[in-house]
């Protein structure tokens with residue numbers, strides 16, 4: 275049957291949106307987020323929006339794919355995914371998975387608008403209409419408005435209490451790998467004292483050696499950990515840690531593509547794989563990941579890397595449609611100073627509510643896009659892999 279949802283044009287606009295206060299992590303500092311806002315137009319006049327990582331390189335890769343996708347039917351999300359994957363290895367062209375993810379997000383938005391249904395329904399149906407979110411808790415430098423500056427266990431516990439009281443979070447995830455492991459253990463102990471019922475997670479982004487993880491994780495487990503995320507590097511390192519500590523391990527670093535799942539599974543390295551619409555190449559690929567994880571009985575969570583409101587909508591739609599996603603998803607949303615959608619997300623009872631409208635359920639505020647595109651042009655892409663306060667810093671922490 276002839277479809278009138280054929281792609282006419284794809285536009286991509288990079289924006290840079292600042293953080294309320296700079297967020298510290300093991301490899302640098304996140305002063306903001308640079309995202310590419312994608313717009314797909316169809317011959318039928320329906321327009322879809324998507325979002326993905328990056329600036330200039332992402333725009334160029336999207337332009338490259340646009341030439342291949344023009345005239346194709348928006349329903350052909352898997353065919354286009356295959357085409358995008360082929361350019362990852364062929365024709366001397368590199369098109370990372372996140373590039374197609376931004377386009378595919380807009381395709382789902384179009385399909386939802388064309389059918390009058392939320393994307394979650396197209397992904398298999400609405401399993402939940404409220405998606406729990408973890409309170410992402412960073413050590414922060416002081417921000418321009420005097421906010422931030424948490425660099426002690428007490429200050430982190432104060433901030434966690436504030437986030438829980440304001441938004442109703444039931445899970446707190448500490449981003450570590452910034453201070454000595456014993457200092458970060460004290461932060462977890464302070465959190466446990468203040469929030470006796472909260473689920474706690476800890477993620478040092480592989481800043482620890484295997485030996486440090488084997489020494490420290492049992493001490494952290496004593497305060498109660500839902501899981502530790504990437505305590506050390508590589509599948510082999512994670513497997514050696516997991517073999518000797520009774521703490522579930524999650525990852526968004528050592529198993530980030532399908533080809534890495536078999537080894538991670540065979541070595542018992544990972545208890546929870548963190549899905550990511552961008553890393554894994556789109557919503558259809560994330561559904562495939564959910565199936566693989568279910569088959570292997572590996573847990574499924576969701577990673578965050580400073581998404582704005584469009585990507586957040588895709589995350590919420592996917593979580594709403596995925597019964598086996600049994601962990602509160604991550605989000606940086608409460609640390610970001612602004613958004614580029616007309617009605618920014620609001621936490622309700624520690625999570626996001628599935629929008630009622632068709633498609634992704636959010637609309638872009640193009641004045642905001644123009645404003646933050648100017649900022650992108652002035653400042654360039656945010657480089658989170660550097661900390662100007664620690665210019666010689668490398669993310670390998672000694673045990674004590």
Ligand code: MG
Nearest residue numbers: 477503504526
């Ligand atoms: Mg992580």
